[in-house]
């Protein structure tokens with residue numbers, strides 16, 4: 001059998017494109033209309049995506065997100081509603097692993113797993129955004145350096161997984177004669193005392209559905225994040241600036257997995273991609289350009305000026321980015337220096353004008369691919385064969401068109417024997433081709 005490709009849909013409420021919401025006649029429900037989310041999830045299931053992935057950050061409005069809708073609904077509650085209207089789709093919810101208590105996440109994810117009959121996934125994130133800290137009443141001093149961040153996240157994950165296993169189904173003996181519903185001798189109470197978290201006792205529901213745990217996903221970039229993810233996760237989400245870095249990431253994390261005594265094939269790697277599908281490459285580019293024009297160009301240029309640390313007056317929309325000014329206007333800010341190298345490099349490599357550059361930059365690091373279903377399928381097959389990823393997180397440019405069109409890419413991959421034709425199993429884990437959870 002040819003190597004099978006996994007595909008998740010990143011569940012943006014109106015599409016990945018920042019102006020996607022302007023294509024809706026009435027965009028006011030995009031943050032809180034559950035019917036909209038359900039309709040969209042059904043479309044993803046019709047297209048036979050393996051899963052939908054809900055990125056999430058508490059207090060997302062603190063960032064510059066007043067200019068476009070963010071999904072406001074809580075991800076676990078949203079996915080529970082979606083679970084009632086879908087049958088096979090994996091349901092990946094983001095939940096923080098630094099703030100809050102692991103017990104609450106263990107319970108919420110286990111609940112989603114039961115409600116969806118074995119389809120829950122937890123995207124473990126370690127962000128410590130200022131807006132989130134403010135909203136949660138935590139001071140900036142609560143920020144941890146990377147090493148501590150992942151040490152704390154490790155405790156979080158260890159508690160969650162131990163809790164999931166603390167009440168095996170077999171402990172629910174339901175012995176009517178002797179009035180014993182749960183036999184405590186068959187439970188595995190935890191007694192965890194870490195540096196950051198403590199937890200004692202048994203989760204009040206089984207953390208597994210038909211013997212399988214929720215799938216664990218992890219999203220991060222740093223070296224510490226790679227080691228952490230390779231140890232605990234089933235799947236790593238990543239976003240690298242170029243294909244060579246993707247391949248290096250792939251090789252590195254598979255090596256770490258082996259070092260942790262795991263079969264590297266059981267750790268899947270899923271980079272993001274941004275696909276615009278049409279009848280031809282030119283039509284796909286025109287489709288994106290049409291939506292690009294709906295953006296406020298002055299705002300985008302102002303943003304770019306801030307990103308690369310140049311005065312806005314120096315940025316003419318119809319001329320190239322003046323990279324020669326980087327030396328004349330030096331910066332000691334390492335983030336701006338990184339962006340100068342990155343954005344300046346992209347601008348020069350493509351011969352972009354500032355206007356073209358800001359429109360390109362809209363995808364923020366997501367690799368953009370344009371073309372017919374066949375052309376997109378060629379690229380995905382090649383990336384799968386050359387170890388860019390085992391699967392991909394698909395960003396569709398606008399909804400629902402982006403998903404409707406991507407369905408043809410999936411059909412093409414199915415015809416080439418690279419994607420399963422049907423959801424073969426009931427559980428997300430099996431559909432993803434991963435081995436059974438460790439026995440308790």
Ligand SMILES: Cc1cc2nc3c(=O)[nH]c(=O)nc-3n(C[C@H](O)[C@H](O)[C@H](O)COP(=O)(O)O)c2cc1C
Pocket residue numbers: 054055056057094124125126127128146219220221222224225237238239272
């Ligand atoms: C592909 C990808 C997706 C992410 N999704 C989220 C998310 O939905 N919510 C969130 O708070 N952080 C998200 N993050 C942020 C990471 O969890 C992490 O905080 C960030 O990458 C910084 O950590 P690092 O420097 O160790 O990589 C994501 C990161 C990546 C690479």
